[in-house]
Amino acid sequence: MLPVIALIGRPNVGKSTLFNRLTRSRDAIVADYPGLTRDRQYGFGKLGPVPYIVIDTGGVAGGEEGIEELMVEQTVRALKEADVAIIMVDGRSGRTAADEHVAALARKHAKSSWLAVNKAEGLDQHIASGEFHSLGLGEPVAISAAHGDRISSLMDEVLAPFEETDEDSAADDDDADKPLRIAVIGRPNVGKSTLINRLIGEDRLVVFDQPGTTRDSVSVPFERDDKKYILIDTAGVRRKSRVHETVEKFSIVKALQAMERAQVVIPVLDASEGVTDQDVSLIGLAVERGRALVVVANKWDGLSHDQRRQIKADLERKLPFLDFAERMTISALHGTAVGDLLPAVTRAFKAATRDMSTTELTRELEAALVAHSPPLVRGRRVKLRYAHQGGRNPPVIVIHGNQTERVPDVYRRYLINRFRKAFRLKGTPVRLAFKTSDNPFKGKRNKLTPRQQRKRQRLIKNK
Template sequence: MHFKPVVSLVGRTNVGKSTLFNRLTRSRAALVANISGLTRDRHYGEGRVGDFPFIVVDTGGFEPVATRGILVEMARQTAQAIAESDVVLFLVDGREGINAHDHEIARLLRKTGQRVLLAVNKAEGMRDHAALAQFHELGLGEPHPISAAHGDGVPALVDEALAALLAQARQSAVDAPADELAPDGEGAPVDHRIKLAIAGRPNVGKSTLINTLVGEERVIAYDLPGTTRDAIEIEFERGDRRYTLIDTAGLRRRGKVFETIEKFSVIKTLQAIEAANVVLLLIDAQDGISDQDAHIAGFATEAGRALVVGLNKWDAIDSEQREWVQREYDRKLRFLSFARVLHLSALKGQGVGPVLKAVEAAHAAAFAKLSTPKLTRVLQTAVEQQPPPRKGIFRPKMRYAHQGGQNPPRIIIHGNALDAVPDSYRRYLEGQFREAFKLAGTPLSVEFKSSHNPYLKDNNS
């Protein structure tokens, strides 16, 4: 399994971490203003060096010696990010110089044993300047002068941070088994091991469900939120089908869990979803549908992963509560209409039997091979029943369809004037294809490709 590496941005308040986060992720996802302490929780984004993706974590201002209030929680969030990182970028302020907080953070980082690069931000014009010499006091190696606001020195910093990880990723690709290297396009194998990520909020019963599925105490399960910390894999077979179960919050024996940090890991959940073929989203029916459930489901859908939803602890709620949960599901997770919903009790083993059948069906749909003749017949029938709406004097003309990829299935429709097809009609066609090919449990991408009109004047000619 190949996880995206994690790069965390650490430093005291107002040194430019969020500005650097926005530059690395090419986004405006983190709030940026000249006000200290804006970032309290961790923010996650995706950066990229060439075709090599990595996860960037923006942390709150770090106060290692905080003893009370919100600063304690911010310190916990940052400590968690450091523990999960492959490399830490420690930002200091080149204009203000070093202060006591910088020394305290540096001392903590040296104790963690993590790989740390020291970035001196707001260092416009300071390259090879004597002012950089003071930052050697932190004992973290050569200081790297950068300007997060203008981008100066940032590419070189990122290249150095990820150089070793890039080499490891390339070597892993060379050493990977042939079935893992198979592309997700047409011709990818359907019968390879199913990688199933069990995702959900803390204490919804993920580890209990794994133990029930495997039939033994393979994962330590406590009645305590966030017992598991690092993502782990469990190999097992059921009948003639091989599985790799991924407990997205992972395993740490209770005595080895650091009580000073948050134990539920968003990073590990995101990485496990990326590495899986199918995601089982486990929801605590007693608590209802939370925004975090919707965020996890949204990330899995955007990643193109097949999905099964399990409403756990179903036996612990009455009929009135069940109706309320169903209404909440329809309201907050209506974008998961393609996913099968199961009602179960992982602890008692009730309703667990259909779980793997639903996972296998979702996996089969994600890797389904869709023949061009049948796709085209379904398309033509759908157009006859409900033609696409006109745009001006033209009506889009759809000629044929073919499969453009698997996991998730991609259907490419060719024709003329297809740029004018509205999203509502795209969803109509998606429903027709789903019904015809029994594509339950997987996202489905329907794309349009218009033919070039040879009689249209080329303005560049």
């Protein structure tokens, strides 16, 4: 299971800056709670020796009332659900009473903690961190989230205990005899558990018309047509805290951990409510992780003709980045079109794990170049020479050539669409990686042979 790292601290110590550096993206799920001025953000960490989930929390300063008191509750939730907390302080401002308040929360609730002294660029590390030893959170580490100073070494140490963890992931062997792992994700009460019960033909999961009745991730193994599957149901990602805290605190983290374990993800939408911002954020994270997808709009049978037309327009407008995925309209309660779901999942997985030869890829690349040449960049034509496969699930196609770093995004999308159509890669993201060929003569002088030197002398003499 992916480790969870929480970023904790008083306001304006640089938590969000560190979050953006660790995730290398500003994209995150936003969990909205009534009255909060600052949302928790969740993302997949990319800087470090192993993958992980990182949580950015709102700042707390101590002595809070009203809205600020809810912010403290939010921080405590993050501390409890995290495997490690990184407590951040400001090296330029020095220790404050608010830092002591945050440290007390960490000592009480964190399983493990590290103390990061931020904004230490240009400062002596020992001087910047000296006064924070008294917080009782171990040896302070001086960093700069804005400049990236010592962030990598910090994350190497923070994540060291998790490097030996042997977990299922989408990169595991895709042996046909192994069960296909499918994560069913979505907001609460969209029908995830009902869908799984319909697929397996029995009531294996608690189903009740109340958001939050699935209290944790549940793995359900079953067979269908001699094919083995494992369905992973998660507590729904909720927009408001409408049920008991013990249900609430696991929702988003469990969904992200299920994504990491799964080989195919089924985002379930409530067609009667349309496509929400949280649906878009959650699906966006699945795409970012390179997961094969089959998007399901549930509760379709209760919609009028106009409502169905509206939800289809919503899918096109709010999920333009999802044009590669199959979209299904079903009724999990009545079983309408549910029988078509597993074949769609299997197609998506086969596309994600398809083998493509270098010869075939290069031939398609050449055909794409003939149909539409790469644009001129600064008066020079980008040259793309050959392609080969660099990975599966998702498929990675490596293209070699000259000036490849200057290939425009619009031409990259054109190439992806060509490869997707040629190799039937429906249902999976496709990644392109460009490599610029080295010029073997770069930096070398053109040294003439003795024969060339004599010829040159004769030509000069005869002028």
